[in-house]
Amino acid sequence: MTIFNDREHAFESKYAHDAEMQFKASARCHKLLGLWAAEKLGKSGDEAETYATSVVIADLTEPGHEDVVRKVVADLGNKASEDKIRKKMRKYRAIAKSQIFDEA
Structure with missing residues (x-):
């Protein structure tokens, strides 16, 4: 057993880690x-x-x-x-994911 x-436990830890990485990448993108x-x-x-921080905070409003x-x-x-x-968001999402996973 x-x-x-x-x-x-390993699967739960991996899921939590992956979720944290996705959250960080999303915040970096924004x-x-x-x-x-x-x-x-x-x-x-x-x-x-x-202003950039206000954009990150805006993401916490809804899923x-x-x-x-x-x-x-x-x-x-x-202006855009x-x-x-x-x-731009798609471009920055790719950059953010790359940065976050390179740091991990």
């Missing part, structure tokens, strides 16, 4: 998107960092990434289309 318990949007809005330095997209679309107005924002 110990082997099965050990296996179960921060990168927020920094890009901040630049479009003419923000830099601490102001850009604060999925639509809350982030809505925020950035609303904030950027005519929803399609462009989604493309």
